[in-house]
Amino acid sequence: xxxxxxSFCPVYQAIGVLQEKWVLHIVRSLLDGEKGFNExxxxxxxxxxxxxxxxxxxxxxxxxxxxxxxxxxxKLARSIYSLSPAGLELQTVIDAIDTWGRxxxxxxxQKTA
Amino acid sequence: xxxxxxSFCPVYQAIGVLQEKWVLHIVRSLLDGEKGFNExxxxxxxxxxxxxxxxxxxxxxxxxxxxxxxxxxxKLARSIYSLSPAGLELQTVIDAIDTWGRxxxxxxxQKTA
DNA sequence: CAATCTAGTTTAAAAAGTCAAGTGATGTAA
DNA sequence: TTACATCACTTGACTTTTTAAACTAGATTG
Numbered sequence: 022x023x024x025x026x027x028s029f030c031p032v033y034q035a036i037g038v039l040q041e042k043w044v045l046h047i048v049r050s051l052l053d054g055e056k057g058f059n060e061x062x063x064x065x066x067x068x069x070x071x072x073x074x075x076x077x078x079x080x081x082x083x084x085x086x087x088x089x090x091x092x093x094x095x096k097l098a099r100s101i102y103s104l105s106p107a108g109l110e111l112q113t114v115i116d117a118i119d120t121w122g123r124x125x126x127x128x129x130x131q132k133t134a
Numbered sequence: 135x136x137x138x139x140x141s142f143c144p145v146y147q148a149i150g151v152l153q154e155k156w157v158l159h160i161v162r163s164l165l166d167g168e169k170g171f172n173e174x175x176x177x178x179x180x181x182x183x184x185x186x187x188x189x190x191x192x193x194x195x196x197x198x199x200x201x202x203x204x205x206x207x208x209k210l211a212r213s214i215y216s217l218s219p220a221g222l223e224l225q226t227v228i229d230a231i232d233t234w235g236r237x238x239x240x241x242x243x244q245k246t247a
Numbered sequence: 248c249a250a251t252c253t254a255g256t257t258t259a260a261a262a263a264g265t266c267a268a269g270t271g272a273t274g275t276a277a
Numbered sequence: 278t279t280a281c282a283t284c285a286c287t288t289g290a291c292t293t294t295t296t297a298a299a300c301t302a303g304a305t306t307g
Binding site: 172184 | 283284286
């Protein structure tokens with residue numbers, strides 16, 4: 022009976038968004054300050070550009086990040102990605118993960134793939 | 135500069151674990167109480183048995199969950215999955231996600247796929 | 248002009264996840 | 278006793294996602 026109603030549960034939805042590969046890494050990087058595309062790719066570390074593009078688009082439609090094209094009067098226009106107010110509030114989630122990770126993973130290497 | 139050193143950073147590792155598909159759902163289900171395999175599958179909602187088996191094995195090696203085979207003196211022996219102390223502490227992470235989800239996703243349907 | 252930076256896109260291949268069905272044990276009802 | 282359900286998975290085929298690597302195209306630097 023009553024398998025919990027996934028689609029109507031905000032937590033279930035939130036988990037659905039945050040468990041997408043690279044999403045938490047992206048958010049964490051942006052909590053550190055807004056970044057351009059390649060800059061973000063480097064900070065995230067390991068995400069390839071195709072996936073990153075897709076993730077950024079998705080996060081933008083969810084209004085978690087904001088994309089702005091730097092207006093440098095004719096000069097090289099960079100795309101700048103930053104967190105929206107909703108995105109900024111993910112700081113608490115990252116902090117919780119941070120605390121937990123330090124307490125329970127430490128140096129444990131989880132290779133294997 | 136200073137791309138943060140992914141492999142040595144506990145937060146990076148923690149994110150790596152928690153962003154695996156179904157992991158947060160599994161933890162959330164188990165925070166609600168220990169469960170058998172099929173029971174857990176139903177609670178998680180949508181994860182197939184092959185993936186679930188794999189995830190549970192991984193989480194067990196990380197000492198986040200614990201598997202115990204119910205000792206029912208000869209009767210049908212169920213496998214019972216429960217959270218380890220480390221796993222229980224993920225409550226704070228789930229809570230943070232919960233709070234964030236309620237505040238920022240509400241009923242927003244993220245269709246499209 | 249060549250190299251390097253910007254922000255991506257394209258491609259094919261590999262990895263990850265899903266699905267349906269099956270296994271073998273136990274238990275339950277007719 | 279037959280038959281069907283539940284338990285915890287396993288298997289193999291299939292689909293989806295992620296990947297590396299190359300590539301486009303404009304801007305800047307020397």
